[in-house]
Ligand SMILES: Cc1ncc(COP(=O)(O)O)c(C=O)c1O
């Protein structure tokens with residue numbers, strides 16, 4: 001059913017002036033805030049990178065750090081790896097997590113970090129003009145700004161969905177975080193800037209990385225190929241043949257990636273890329289690699305920032321491979337731990353009913369996880385039956401008093417059409433998240449006054465075929481209740497007037 005692919009194929013202004021002593025210091029108060037206001041290109045330098053270099057040379061070295069540790073490890077564990085190592089799994093075969101030196105970050109209080117992050121928004125200072133790198137100290141603190149590969153991603157709009165909220169849900173406080181209004185049209189840019197920047201650093205250090213590879217349902221591959229192309233790094237993408245949209249397929253092709261269209265589903269491609277990256281000097285770019293989530297978590301920080309550091313009640317995220325739901329949890333949790341906010345929102349992960357292993361696990365009371373064979377869904381980017389980040393997702397949901405919901409094909413397509421009819425142009429995955437919201441509102445779990453954020457994960461323009469099918473009433477076993485097909489009309493004045501009069505009558509206010 002899903003649309004198928006063709007056969008073709010500082011400020012300087014916001015520099016952080018770090019204290020010279022490595023001794024613990026009293027927490028900085030906002031009044032001692034050390035962000036220098038200065039416009040980017042004040043020093044006769046030729047571009048923003050040069051300016052960043054000049055600033056770096058005059059600054060003291062960073063004193064924040066991060067490392068890989070086993071995910072959710074026992075506190076007694078001493079296993080850890082430098083971020084400069086090429087490692088995706090712990091000794092026991094479990095997931096890894098990037099652990100920041102929180103005690104170093106805590107030398108600065110919440111007000112300090114809020115002010116610092118706020119000061120960097122809306123500037124072109126390298127690299128802080130990016131919504132991800134404006135939080136560099138919390139993302140990859142040790143990377144040289146010169147190695148960063150960025151499209152100034154992030155800083156996506158948080159849209160007040162006034163009409164959708166009021167009209168369909170009697171809600172005043174419904175917001176949509178448009179992570180898909182981004183360089184390659186999905187939230188993957190947030191993670192990929194971090195991963196490709198680290199690869200760039202590794203290559204400069206002469207580490208054996210010849211290329212970067214991923215399995216993809218279309219968005220990871222688009223982001224990977226764009227960032228790699230921008231840095232001149234070879235990218236290799238494994239795509240499930242005929243299961244991604246044309247718009248997504250053409251992105252890595254245009255960006256010069258080595259594209260393999262493989263006769264299997266996403267889970268099959270994921271298995272293959274894991275085997276291949278264990279053998280060849282190809283760095284793995286899927287979210288199994290915990291570096292990606294460091295970038296993705298900044299969307300959560302941005303939401304808080306956009307609400308002037310007030311915490312919403314609910315955040316709803318569509319889930320597939322399940323890295324993103326954990327990334328949101330991690331972003332919110334860091335803000336709480338570092339004193340920027342005093343609580344975190346409740347998280348909802350929304351799945352397509354045709355690809356719902358997490359939902360089934362949740363419904364079983366977290367008794368037993370079983371991968372499923374995911375079947376075709378209009379939400380094609382989340383057609384995933386064996387998510388690599390299942391443990392991360394469960395952790396995020398349990399620790400945020402979270403919920404999992406699911407949406408049938410008809411529900412998700414109706415929700416997408418309803419949202420579009422109020423001026424949005426969302427992707428089917430966002431339709432899944434909105435369906436979850438509709439269900440939770442109808443059951444009274446989410447209250448009319450709850451401030452709720454739905455995360456929109458990709459741009460609707462990547463999924464136009466699904467909208468065409470829906471609005472043409474061309475989907476088997478679906479009512480397409482909100483279809484709005486074009487009216488065919490003869491090219492004469494009378495015929496045009498007839499249809500217009502009928503239309504205007506149907507729209508005239510009734511008294
Ligand atoms: C558009 C879109 N939405 C949602 C998701 C789900 O994100 P995750 O795999 O991190 O759960 C993906 C990718 O999987 C996606 O491409």
Ligand SMILES: N[C@@H](CCOP(=O)(O)O)C(=O)O
Pocket residue numbers: 214215216217218219220221285286287288320321323381382
């Ligand atoms: N939707 C994803 C699926 C892979 O997810 P990842 O976050 O593990 O890379 C895609 O677009 O490929």
